Amino acid sequence: MPTVPFVVESTGTGVAQDVTVRGENAHEFSADTYAAFGGADAAPSxxxxxxxxxxxxxxxxxxxxxxxxxxxxxxxxxxxxxxxxxxxxxxxxxxxxxxxxxxxxxxxxxxxxxxxxxxxxxxxxxxxxxxxxxxxxxxxxxxxxxxxxxx
Structure with missing residues (x-):
């Protein structure tokens, strides 16, 4: 069975990032972190x-x-x-x-x-x-x- 590629692309500033999952149906999500780690806790870590x-x-x-x-x-x-x-x-x-x-x-x-x-x-x-x-x-x-x- 051939391998299945999983591809993500992302952009961001500071510790926040927007991620796009490539594929037949693209999906997007955001990541941030707790204030203690320098984030705004605006998205899951x-x-x-x-x-x-x-x-x-x-x-x-x-x-x-x-x-x-x-x-x-x-x-x-x-x-x-x-x-x-x-x-x-x-x-x-x-x-x-x-x-x-x-x-x-x-x-x-x-x-x-x-x-x-x-x-x-x-x-x-x-x-x-x-x-x-x-x-x-x-x-x-x-x-x-x-x-x-x-x-």
Whole structure:
């Protein structure tokens, strides 16, 4: 299967930026940051976008895996948290500017139970590109998935 390119272009001043995602349907979004990091907090920060990318990529990958496993899915609910020590990012201290830890709590309505649900979660995390970016970055990554009955 050929690779699929993902292309963004951006412009900005200071710490604020407008981003355009290229493709068949162009999409636009803005990024800023908290005042403590020099921004006006007028748009989500890139770090918030990374956590949103993580949860949405999990949901997309879950649909692909569910189809392969022959299980049904309903609504999802996610809470993702990234703990960042800003001393490297803001103050220039030695070390890694990455999150120290990322945790994901997920709930999904499904007909999968027991071992089937466990297999579903393991496979979606293995196949999710954004989950793999986080896991392979060396930070402490944990996720908890809870099945809920289909409504």
């Amino acid at each position: 890139p770090l918030a976008y990374t956590l949103g990318a993580l949860t949405s990529c999990n949901q997309i990958t879950a649909q692909l895996v569910a189809k392969d496993l022959g299980i049904r899915l309903g609504e999802f609910a996610f809470a993702a948290r990234g703990d960042l020590d800003p001393s490297v990012f803001v103050g220039g201290a030695e070390g890694d500017a990455n999150f120290d830890a990322v945790t994901v709590e997920a709930q999904v309505q499904t007909d999968a139970e027991g071992e089937t649900f466990d297999r579903f979660v393991a496979e979606l995390e293995r196949r999710c590109p954004v989950t793999q970016l986080f896991k392979r970055s060396g930070l402490s990554f944990s996720s908890t998935w809870k099945p809920l009955p289909l409504g």
